[in-house]
Amino acid sequence: MPALPAVPKVLKVIVTQNQGDAVDIENVLHFSYSGTAPNAAQALIFAEQVKQSWHDHILIHQDQHLSLDKVEVIDLTSSTSAQATTTTAPSAGSITTEAVTNGAALIVSHQIDRRYRGGKPRTYIGGQAATNVTAAGEWGSAYLTTMATAWSLFLADVEGTVWSGGGSIGQVNVSFFSGFDNHTYPSGRTKAIPRVRATPLVDPITFPILRAKVGSQRRRNAQSR
Numbered sequence: 001m002p003a004l005p006a007v008p009k010v011l012k013v014i015v016t017q018n019q020g021d022a023v024d025i026e027n028v029l030h031f032s033y034s035g036t037a038p039n040a041a042q043a044l045i046f047a048e049q050v051k052q053s054w055h056d057h058i059l060i061h062q063d064q065h066l067s068l069d070k071v072e073v074i075d076l077t078s079s080t081s082a083q084a085t086t087t088t089a090p091s092a093g094s095i096t097t098e099a100v101t102n103g104a105a106l107i108v109s110h111q112i113d114r115r116y117r118g119g120k121p122r123t124y125i126g127g128q129a130a131t132n133v134t135a136a137g138e139w140g141s142a143y144l145t146t147m148a149t150a151w152s153l154f155l156a157d158v159e160g161t162v163w164s165g166g167g168s169i170g171q172v173n174v175s176f177f178s179g180f181d182n183h184t185y186p187s188g189r190t191k192a193i194p195r196v197r198a199t200p201l202v203d204p205i206t207f208p209i210l211r212a213k214v215g216s217q218r219r220r221n222a223q224s225r
Contacts, residue, residue, distance in 0.1 A: 004176050007076035007200050009033050011043075012174075013050055014072040018090075019102050019126065020065040025217060027123050030174050031158065032202060035167025037075055037082065042163035044084035047073040051086045053157035057150045062093035062127035076174075098130045105217035106139060108151055108210055112173050112203040121173040121205070124217035138212040148210050175201040 013029045038046060051071040059068050067090045075081035105124040112120065125147070132143040139147075159169045180192040 003079065004196065005198065005200055006078050007174055007202060009037070010076045010172065010174060010202060011038075011046070012074040012076055013047075014074075015050070015054055016069045016071070017062075017126075018067045018069050019063075020067075023102075024069070025124075025126060027125075029123065030172050030202075031169050032172045032204075033162070033166050033169050035162075036165040037077055038163045038166060040082045040084055042166075043073045043075065043082040044086070046161055046163065047071045047084050047086045048088060049161040050158055051088065053154050053161075055091050057154040057157070058125060059091060060094045061147060061150060062125070063095045063099035063129075064093050065099070066093045066127035067091065068093075093127055095127065095129045100126070100128050100130050100133060100214070102126070103216050104128075105215045106147060106210065107213075107215035108208050110171070110173060110205045111207050111209060113206060114201070114203050124215060126217050133214060137214060139210075139214060141212075144210050144212060148208070151208055151210070171205040173203045173205060175203070 009032055011031045011033065013031060015027045015029070017025045017027075019025060048071075050073070051068065054071070055068055059066075069090045070086045072083070072085045074083040103126075105126045106128060108123040108125065110121040110123070128139075128143070132140055134140050155171060159171070162169055176197060177194040178197050179195045181195050182190050183193045184190045
């Protein structure tokens with residue numbers, strides 16, 4: 001597949017965790033910036049801050065067997081723009097009571113103003129205490145309030161971490177694809193191939209919604225991508 005088109009002034013942030021079974025779990029976030037691009041050293045400082053913020057506000061609500069391994073930051077402005085990966089040691093979650101199953105997750109649904117068919121961008125947070133799930137199989141209201149505050153604090157930390165000249169930072173969604181083209185192989189088998197936009201769409205995230213229904217992160221595991 002050819003390289004995806006550039007997305008000026010947008011950072012791709014990959015948060016990698018491991019749930020104790022040698023299966024990496026990746027969450028991908030995007031942030032736009034209004035000023036000048038970071039250099040490699042500034043990108044590394046930003047990546048370390050994202051990792052610290054996740055540790056301070058999200059990891060404390062995750063199971064002790066789930067680790068926060070690394071954060072990678074890639075400036076999508078061009079193929080030669082800065083990128084960096086954290087070098088600090090992995091850290092572990094704080095919950096010591098029984099946790100939900102490895103596939104279960106709290107879903108943070110990121111809302112945008114543009115309407116389209118299909119799901120909105122999401123973040124999957126795993127490793128919560130099983131006691132946070134009600135008899136109805138949903139996350140308890142008190143826990144949802146706690147995690148809504150935690151997510152807000154995480155974003156505030158990240159968006160407050162601006163390198164010199166970087167301007168302001170805000171969470172966005174990037175859409176690289178629109179529709180499909182059917183490709184027929186010599187065998188006669190036909191497959192729908194996503195159609196790449198000439199210019200990616202960048203939508204500001206307006207607000208998050210934390211879903212009460214317990215979600216599944218099994219398809220988010222890096223090895224199944």
